Amino acid sequence: MVNTLVTPSGGRVLFGGEDVTALKPSTLRRRVGYVFQGIGLFPHFTVGENIAIGPRLAGEKLPHARVTELLSLVELEPEMASRMPDELSGGQRQRVGVARALAGDPELLIMDEPFGALDPITRDALGEKVRELHEKLGLTTIMVTHDMAEALLLADRVLVMSFGELVADNSPHELLAGAGGDIAQGLVAVPRQQAERLAAMEKSGAGS
Amino acid sequence: MNEIWTILLGLGDKFASHIVLSASAIGLGMLVALPLAVWASRSQNVARIALGFASLVQTIPALALLALFFPILLSLRAVFGEDLPTLGFLPALLALALYALLPILRNAVTAQANLDPGVLEAADGVGMTSWQKLTLVEAPLSAPFVMAGIRTASVWTIGAATLATTIGQPSLGDPIFAGLQTQNWALVLAGCIASAGLALVVDALLGIVENGFAKRNRWQYGAGIAAVAMGLSGALIYQSGGDDEDTIIIASKQFSEQYILAQLIGSQLEKAGYSVEYRDGLGSAVVHSAVASSSIDISVDYTGTIWTNELSRTDNPGREVMYETIVEWERSNTGVRVLGRLGFENAYAFAMREDRAAELGVSSLEELVRFGPQLTVGGDPEFFERPEWIAVRDAYGMRFRETRNFSPTFMYNALRSGEADVISAYTSDGRIAADRLVVLEDPRGALPSYDAMLMMSPRIAEDAGIARALEPLIGAISVEAMREANFAVDREGEGKLSPKDAAAELAESIGL
Numbered sequence: 149m150v151n152t153l154v155t156p157s158g159g160r161v162l163f164g165g166e167d168v169t170a171l172k173p174s175t176l177r178r179r180v181g182y183v184f185q186g187i188g189l190f191p192h193f194t195v196g197e198n199i200a201i202g203p204r205l206a207g208e209k210l211p212h213a214r215v216t217e218l219l220s221l222v223e224l225e226p227e228m229a230s231r232m233p234d235e236l237s238g239g240q241r242q243r244v245g246v247a248r249a250l251a252g253d254p255e256l257l258i259m260d261e262p263f264g265a266l267d268p269i270t271r272d273a274l275g276e277k278v279r280e281l282h283e284k285l286g287l288t289t290i291m292v293t294h295d296m297a298e299a300l301l302l303a304d305r306v307l308v309m310s311f312g313e314l315v316a317d318n319s320p321h322e323l324l325a326g327a328g329g330d331i332a333q334g335l336v337a338v339p340r341q342q343a344e345r346l347a348a349m350e351k352s353g354a355g356s
Numbered sequence: 357m358n359e360i361w362t363i364l365l366g367l368g369d370k371f372a373s374h375i376v377l378s379a380s381a382i383g384l385g386m387l388v389a390l391p392l393a394v395w396a397s398r399s400q401n402v403a404r405i406a407l408g409f410a411s412l413v414q415t416i417p418a419l420a421l422l423a424l425f426f427p428i429l430l431s432l433r434a435v436f437g438e439d440l441p442t443l444g445f446l447p448a449l450l451a452l453a454l455y456a457l458l459p460i461l462r463n464a465v466t467a468q469a470n471l472d473p474g475v476l477e478a479a480d481g482v483g484m485t486s487w488q489k490l491t492l493v494e495a496p497l498s499a500p501f502v503m504a505g506i507r508t509a510s511v512w513t514i515g516a517a518t519l520a521t522t523i524g525q526p527s528l529g530d531p532i533f534a535g536l537q538t539q540n541w542a543l544v545l546a547g548c549i550a551s552a553g554l555a556l557v558v559d560a561l562l563g564i565v566e567n568g569f570a571k572r573n574r575w576q577y578g579a580g581i582a583a584v585a586m587g588l589s590g591a592l593i594y595q596s597g598g599d600d601e602d603t604i605i606i607a608s609k610q611f612s613e614q615y616i617l618a619q620l621i622g623s624q625l626e627k628a629g630y631s632v633e634y635r636d637g638l639g640s641a642v643v644h645s646a647v648a649s650s651s652i653d654i655s656v657d658y659t660g661t662i663w664t665n666e667l668s669r670t671d672n673p674g675r676e677v678m679y680e681t682i683v684e685w686e687r688s689n690t691g692v693r694v695l696g697r698l699g700f701e702n703a704y705a706f707a708m709r710e711d712r713a714a715e716l717g718v719s720s721l722e723e724l725v726r727f728g729p730q731l732t733v734g735g736d737p738e739f740f741e742r743p744e745w746i747a748v749r750d751a752y753g754m755r756f757r758e759t760r761n762f763s764p765t766f767m768y769n770a771l772r773s774g775e776a777d778v779i780s781a782y783t784s785d786g787r788i789a790a791d792r793l794v795v796l797e798d799p800r801g802a803l804p805s806y807d808a809m810l811m812m813s814p815r816i817a818e819d820a821g822i823a824r825a826l827e828p829l830i831g832a833i834s835v836e837a838m839r840e841a842n843f844a845v846d847r848e849g850e851g852k853l854s855p856k857d858a859a860a861e862l863a864e865s866i867g868l
Contacts, residue, residue: 153480177483188478192496192572201492202482248482 150258150290151180164255178202181249184260187241189233195219195244196229202252210251218247221281239270246278250285257282259291263298275302297339300324308332363531363546368594371550374527375591378517378554380449382510385456390502393464394490403465410458418516422451422523426642443642443651448520448527455516456509463505467498496572503566507559514555518547522639524607524646528554533637538612538845538855539765558584604816607635607643607652611764612845612855613702613784613838617656617808619859621826624868628825640738641665648690650815654826658702660806662686664743672747675805682809691814695823696830700784700838703806704744706733706796707781709771713794720797724778725752732758734767734776744803745780751802765846784808784835786843808833832866840865 149156150163152173161168168176189198199218200210216226222243233241242262249257259278263271279302282289293299299306300320308316308331316328323336389410396403413421425447433440440446471494479489518529528551535543561583568577606622608614615636622632635652644666646652662682663669673681679697686692706721718724724731733756739745740759748754756778762770768787770776781788781795783806788795810829816822841862844853853861 151481153477173480174483174485174488177481182478182481184474184477184481186472186474186477188472188474188476188481190475190478190493191472205483205485205488 150256151177151182174205178206178252179255181252181254181257182260183242183245183249183257183262185262185264187238187245187265189241189244189248191233193233194229195224195231195233195236198233198244199229199248199251201248206252214251218251219244221250222247222277238266239274242266242270242274243277246274246281250281255288257287257289259289261292261294264294271298278302296335297342300336300339306332308335359542360546360549363543364550367528367531367546367550370526370528370530371554372591372594373525374514374517374551374554375588376595377445377448377452377520377525377527378510378514378558379588379591381452381513381517382456382506384449384453385460385509385513386506388453389457389460390464393461393468393502394494396461396465397468397494406461407458407465410461413454414458418451418455419519419522421455422448422519423639423641425451426523426645430645441651442649443524443646445525447523448517448525452513452516452520456513459508459512460502460505463508464498464502467501468494470501471497496569500566500570503562503569507562507566510558510562511555514551514558518551521637522610523642524635524638524651526635530636533610534615534855537610537637537765538615539848539852540854557587561587603631603633604654604822605633605635605652607638607646607655609640609643610637612858613782613842614656615855616841616845616859616862617698619856620829620863621654621656621810623859623863624825624829625822628821630822630825644811647811647813648692650813653813653816654822655811656698656808657811658806658808659697660703660744660804662809663804670743670747672801672804675807678805679807679809686811691817693812693814693817695810695812695826698808698810698829698833699831700808700833700835701806702782702784702808702838704739704742704780704803705783705798706748706778707771707788707793708778708796710792710794712777713796718796719794720799721748721752721754721802722799724796725754728755729757731756731777732760732775733778733780734760734762734770735780736764736767737761739780747802747804748798751800784838784842786839786841786846789839790843790847808838828868832868833862834866837862837865 149161150168152168155169163171163176163180189195190201193201196212196215199215203210212229215229219226219228224240224243224247228236228240228244233244236244245262262278263274266274275298278289281287291299291302300323303320306316306318306320306323307314308328310331316323316332318328318332322328323332324340326333328336392402392406396406416424426442429440429442429447433442475493475497476489479493484492517527518532520527521529521533528547530547531543532547532551535541535545535547561580565577565580565584568574568580604625606618606625608618618634618636622634625632635646638646638652640661643652643655644657644662647655647657659675659678659682663678667682667685672678683694686694706724708718713719716727718727735745740761760770760776762776762779764782767776767779767781768785768791771779771793772791778796781793783795787793810826812819812822841858844851844858844861845855
């Protein structure tokens with residue numbers, strides 16, 4: 149809704165004080181970095197061309213040095229720039245997806261279940277990386293996830309949605325301390341119990 | 357084999373116009389199908405309607421679709437004026453373009469529908485406008501599939517373009533139709549080899565382009581496109597070089613007699629110093645309109661045909677009145693000049709094998725009536741729709757056990773093999789004498805006369821030189837002479853002649 153890929157049925161979304169529906173979609177979207185589960189690299193462009201697409205649409209040419217810089221931000225080798233997307237692993241592709249989202253120096257980064265299709269190790273590493281970039285580049289990031297552990301570990305502020313209603317708006321610490329109501333606590337309980345069960349298993353395993 | 361080779365070498369102009377026609381039709385098809393496919397990818401309803409329409413068109417036989425454009429264009433003259441051509445290039449182009457629509461459209465729509473939704477979401481997500489999305493993402497990703505559709509369309513179109521012959525557009529169908537009618541298999545083969553060869557070459561070249569698109573190899577698809585463009589411009593240059601305003605165009609319908617007479621007329625005109633061009637194998641229905649609109653200049657038509665098809669008359673006032681009425685009608689309605697009658701009739705008549713007729717004791721239609729319910733009658737494809745059949749049926753109360761349609765050539769074979777007991781023969785047909793057929797008498801005069809007439813288009817109607825060159829043919833060809841010439845072309849094996857040679861023999865026998 150923020151980048152108007154979905155139109156709100158009611159209410160307004162303000163971006164920098166302006167109603168997003170009043171902005172030209174293509175202009176708005178170039179100011180918003182977008183990373184999503186489907187990744188959506190353009191298969192007929194090289195990695196470098198994929199990263200440079202946003203500025204290219206705005207009529208600018210992204211310098212090669214900047215492509216290299218963006219690749220190194222997501223921990224990819226500069227040589228990757230000339231590869232085609234189908235030569236890359238899933239994790240590498242989503243790294244390129246992140247680099248592409250950052251290429252236009254966006255004011256906002258939207259991540260819609262960005263790591264949903266990745267294996268847990270890649271997922272964890274990439275999550276950490278994105279949080280690091282968030283700090284380093286001073287980004288505003290909105291990330292959508294079903295994984296409460298991911299939300300608690302990466303976010304400064306967690307909003308819980310249930311059936312289209314906002315049911316909690318707290319910091320991870322507050323949520324872990326029991327704030328936010330039943331639904332939010334139900335979600336927090338899942339990773340907490342998993343962690344406890346794993347710890348118990350470890351203990352009993354050590355005892356036998 | 358040598359013969360086929362010689363024919364192939366003589367097909368240059370047909371080949372060029374075949375290429376120009378096919379390429380134009382595919383081009384027009386793309387011009388319509390590609391934007392339509394883009395629209396269809398944005399709207400389910402458009403996709404359904406467009407694909408439904410294209411599929412529907414595909415179910416119409418190509419031959420019928422081509423012929424249908426004649427009345428359509430004729431009625432459109434009300435809008436675009438009398439100069440709108442109703443025969444030749446335009447209707448052929450339109451029909452073939454419609455035919456090319458489906459494969460291009462279907463592939464383009466399918467390609468669009470099968471694009472990775474993630475890629476499309478990303479295209480919107482990075483801020484592409486709808487046009488950028490189309491040109492940067494959708495078009496390049498769909499290109500190989502769209503190209504595959506264009507390839508299919510090209511092969512179909514090149515094949516179907518041979519049928520353009522029937523509506524007066526020169527194509528590689530000319531030798532095929534002429535050969536089929538005169539049972540000259542070398543001609544048929546040459547036409548088929550040329551059009552199949554063309555289809556294969558185009559398919560291979562477009563295959564290179566398709567492959568180039570798939571591999572995103574600019575050199576490869578560039579080279580493929582360049583090769584196609586070169587072939588096309590070669591054909592265009594060849595065609596524009598051969599055009600000549602002063603050429604007299606002689607038409608013939610799809611049977612041997614017409615081919616022979618066209619050659620006879622052509623040689624008379626050439627002797628008088630005119631340059632001529634033959635437009636062979638036109639559909640019977642279009643010849644008159646073609647001559648009336650000066651799309652062609654000279655044709656041979658028959659009084660009975662004009663009487664029913666053009667004057668829409670069903671009565672039978674007798675041979676002379678019919679002819680006089682037609683001459684006057686043409687002069688005042690179409691501007692076509694009827695130069696005169698050639699001297700013979702090519703009328704419909706019922707014919708039986710001699711032995712079969714003797715067995716039943718039948719020599720006239722009147723005597724045939726009571727055996728009708730046990731007999732199978734064969735007719736040419738239009739006969740049972742024609743007023744002649746209806747007239748005979750009503751005048752005699754004629755009923756047959758079964759009616760079957762055959763192409764004229766196969767009708768005689770059917771009679772020989774016993775698949776038909778009676779056929780609707782043509783009185784000038786050489787096979788009547790050769791097969792020793794009995795032509796049944798028509799005591800009630802139900803069958804109208806079919807005098808062969810020489811028709812001149814309004815363009816050359818006043819040309820005294822042409823009239824003078826053709827004058828010797830008027831009243832000069834007896835039905836026996838025509839039968840002999842027809843048989844020389846229709847027969848198998850020893851003594852079989854090409855229409856040109858038969859025309860030369862005919863000319864000699866009538867003292868020209």
